[in-house]
Amino acid sequence: MIGRRTKPRPPPGTYLKPHKGPPDPAGERLQLMGWWLLYGLAAVGAIAGLWMLWFHLSTDPLSDVRAYYDAATRLNEGRPLYAAAGDATTPTYYFYPPLLAIVMRPFAAVMPYHVFAVGWEVVVVASFVALLQRLGANRTAYVALGILALPIAWSLAIAQAHVPLTLLLAIGQPWSIALAANIKLFPILVAVWWLGRRQYGAVGSLIGWLALLGFVQWVIEPDGASAFFGAVGLDQAAGVRNISPYAVSPVLWAVLGVAGAVGALFLAPTRWGWAAAVALATLATPRLIVYMLMGLLAAVREPDPPRGEGPNDLPPPDAAEIYVGSAR
Numbered sequence: 001m002i003g004r005r006t007k008p009r010p011p012p013g014t015y016l017k018p019h020k021g022p023p024d025p026a027g028e029r030l031q032l033m034g035w036w037l038l039y040g041l042a043a044v045g046a047i048a049g050l051w052m053l054w055f056h057l058s059t060d061p062l063s064d065v066r067a068y069y070d071a072a073t074r075l076n077e078g079r080p081l082y083a084a085a086g087d088a089t090t091p092t093y094y095f096y097p098p099l100l101a102i103v104m105r106p107f108a109a110v111m112p113y114h115v116f117a118v119g120w121e122v123v124v125v126a127s128f129v130a131l132l133q134r135l136g137a138n139r140t141a142y143v144a145l146g147i148l149a150l151p152i153a154w155s156l157a158i159a160q161a162h163v164p165l166t167l168l169l170a171i172g173q174p175w176s177i178a179l180a181a182n183i184k185l186f187p188i189l190v191a192v193w194w195l196g197r198r199q200y201g202a203v204g205s206l207i208g209w210l211a212l213l214g215f216v217q218w219v220i221e222p223d224g225a226s227a228f229f230g231a232v233g234l235d236q237a238a239g240v241r242n243i244s245p246y247a248v249s250p251v252l253w254a255v256l257g258v259a260g261a262v263g264a265l266f267l268a269p270t271r272w273g274w275a276a277a278v279a280l281a282t283l284a285t286p287r288l289i290v291y292m293l294m295g296l297l298a299a300v301r302e303p304d305p306p307r308g309e310g311p312n313d314l315p316p317p318d319a320a321e322i323y324v325g326s327a328r
Contacts, residue, residue, distance in 0.1 A: 049146075095127075151294040178213055
């Protein structure tokens with residue numbers, strides 16, 4: 001029709017409404033059986049999580065705080081951030097990007113270790129509470145919390161930075177992913193979700209945030225920023241209870257990593273895209289310890305679209321288009 005404007009294309013991830021015909025009884029039974037199976041796994045996971053919480057609180061509570069405190073103290077004393085010699089299998093070894101130690105410097109300067117440790121645990125618990133609020137009160141979230149209770153309890157008990165990292169991952173905005181990638185590197189892989197959905201503005205924003213954070217670290221701590229990539233390596237994947245395929249075969253790890261990245265890229269426009277991207281960012285690391293599986297919680301809820309990328313940011317139809325649509 002002359003003068004008729006075409007409707008804007010729906011953004012990636014937009015789907016047709018479900019069929020409103022009569023439900024399939026067999027499909028409903030299978031779905032119900034699937035949920036009961038998940039309930040059972042969640043119950044077993046919750047019991048394992050309670051045991052893990054008790055175990056670490058009674059043997060090595062808040063043990064990972066020592067690495068953060070000592071790293072910040074080294075910076076305050078003018079010593080190198082990354083020790084020339086150390087055991088990467090112990091909780092006291094710091095191999096994170098410099099940002100975390102830089103942020104903790106003023107607190108380590110004025111607080112004794114025990115006060116610092118309690119303060120950091122407050123931050124960890126607050127991050128977990130914010131994560132729960134982000135996921136929402138729904139059946140999927142409850143089941144995921146039960147299944148992943150063991151790595152969650154482990155992370156909380158030892159005050160692991162993976163808890164605030166998971167919150168940043170669940171927020172899913174370019175700024176939060178950039179911050180998460182400056183705690184541990186692999187959260188940056190969720191960018192395949194934006195690439196697969198052709199949200200190139202979000203990718204550019206992520207690159208900008210990464211550049212800004214990198215520049216800030218280089219200005220404040222140039223020696224540590226320069227030494228970071230020389231201080232970490234694949235050799236640190238040995239000597240720990242590593243559940244990554246890298247512990248079996250580096251070739252297998254590389255093949256599975258590439259396959260996972262390609263799969264996440266193709267799944268990005270679908271309802272499974274965000275979950276696939278989170279799984280890739282969580283599981284792709286060559287040094288995968290059980291508590292890191294907590295990061296999978298971020299897959300429960302898809303993040304809000306970045307500003308300018310969501311369906312609510314499409315230009316509104318003009319009056320003529322509204323009139324034509326109402327006259328049909």
